[in-house]
Amino acid sequence: MRIPHWRRLVLKIGSNLIAPGGQALSTRHVLEIARFVQHARTQEREVILVSSGAVAAGRASLHGRSDMPPPNVAGKQALAAVGQAELMRFWQRFFDFPVAQLLLTRDDFANRRRFLNARNTLRSLRAVGALPVINENDSVAVDELRVGDNDTLAAHAATLTESELMVLATDIDGVYDADPRSHPNARKLDEIDQVTEELLAMAGDAGSSVGTGGMRSKLIAARRAAEAGIGTLIIDGRDHRTLEALLDNECRGSWIHPAQQRRAARKHWMLHSLPTSGQIEIDAGAAEALKGRGASLLASGVIGIQGQFEVGDAVEIQHQGKALAKGIVQYRHAELARIRGRHSRDIAEILGDCPSESVIHRDDLVLM
Ligand SMILES: Nc1ncnc2c1ncn2[C@@H]1O[C@H](COP(=O)(O)OP(=O)(O)O)[C@@H](O)[C@H]1O
Numbered sequence: 001m002r003i004p005h006w007r008r009l010v011l012k013i014g015s016n017l018i019a020p021g022g023q024a025l026s027t028r029h030v031l032e033i034a035r036f037v038q039h040a041r042t043q044e045r046e047v048i049l050v051s052s053g054a055v056a057a058g059r060a061s062l063h064g065r066s067d068m069p070p071p072n073v074a075g076k077q078a079l080a081a082v083g084q085a086e087l088m089r090f091w092q093r094f095f096d097f098p099v100a101q102l103l104l105t106r107d108d109f110a111n112r113r114r115f116l117n118a119r120n121t122l123r124s125l126r127a128v129g130a131l132p133v134i135n136e137n138d139s140v141a142v143d144e145l146r147v148g149d150n151d152t153l154a155a156h157a158a159t160l161t162e163s164e165l166m167v168l169a170t171d172i173d174g175v176y177d178a179d180p181r182s183h184p185n186a187r188k189l190d191e192i193d194q195v196t197e198e199l200l201a202m203a204g205d206a207g208s209s210v211g212t213g214g215m216r217s218k219l220i221a222a223r224r225a226a227e228a229g230i231g232t233l234i235i236d237g238r239d240h241r242t243l244e245a246l247l248d249n250e251c252r253g254s255w256i257h258p259a260q261q262r263r264a265a266r267k268h269w270m271l272h273s274l275p276t277s278g279q280i281e282i283d284a285g286a287a288e289a290l291k292g293r294g295a296s297l298l299a300s301g302v303i304g305i306q307g308q309f310e311v312g313d314a315v316e317i318q319h320q321g322k323a324l325a326k327g328i329v330q331y332r333h334a335e336l337a338r339i340r341g342r343h344s345r346d347i348a349e350i351l352g353d354c355p356s357e358s359v360i361h362r363d364d365l366v367l368m
């Protein structure tokens, strides 16, 4: 089935794929995934990985030792710490561009400052062409602060990276109307309009000892992504034809539709519901860049500031006194006053830090 054309997606690799049978990390299935990532880049499309496998890798590294950590929480955290380093080395071997590790946990998404900070980091990584590889920060996160499973982590990551699509690659070719391990006649669902309670009841738990999710957590993650306007694909990551099809905007697994009009709704919300905390006056060049090219607003185009606003507040952008756009700022008013009219490369010198190249990123900007 056809899916919308995508330019950026989050691809989640489950433990089953990267460490088949709960054993050591293996290239067996992942080679095709690495090929897919490379191929997507040649088409100027972007892939962000969420990779499981730290616990499996850690366990394999320490295998056979008499002082192997016990299978309790602290023991698993130690395995994840050993295995995470191994996991990154493993991914780097496939690519001649840098891979970048991001270990995140629930607070990084729940806390607005940390969320914006992580988002800026990801934007910087994009600028240098690095491949982000995200995992939960298993070794330090205590239970109540964890996202808990990497399917849900991928849904958060998809929002964080402003991706159009979330792909959950696993060891089965989609969602079935019953757990196929216990129902051999179960039928595959090619398309799912909405993740209902009935559907969740059909989905079983994880198939492996190192995985955490199972189909149930994948569907819950897909529902979360749908609410944010992001469609989900659940695919067999072992099948190279499935991955090739994805480059042609074709889904061979199960496709879970995004909630209708979610994206338009965000812009609508920004424009009509989000209170404005100030005004920014911009020059003619910046006005043209915003209107004509859908560009981000840079400090160099800012000529005046009114009101007191914090990072993450919405402001009105004006040109010659007329409202032109609305957007979410990356700098508070006092800092912006110091960098207005200046080139982005001077920001670090003026402020001692450059948290963002742009004053308002184009994804956070809506024209009036
Ligand atoms: N309704 C269902 N449809 C498809 N797979 C299911 C269903 N219920 C349970 N499963 C199981 O979910 C497993 C995939 O989840 P999981 O083991 O967590 O994989 P991963 O490590 O890739 O996250 C499959 O191997 C399958 O046995």
Ligand SMILES: N[C@@H](CCC(=O)OP(=O)(O)O)C(=O)O
Residues within 6 Å of the ligand: 013, 014, 015, 016, 051, 052, 053, 054, 055, 056, 080, 135, 136, 138, 148, 149, 150, 151, 206, 210, 211, 212, 213, 214
């Ligand atoms: N963060 C853990 C994986 C947790 C997880 O959700 O596993 P899985 O269900 O196999 O994707 C690890 O790296 O081992």
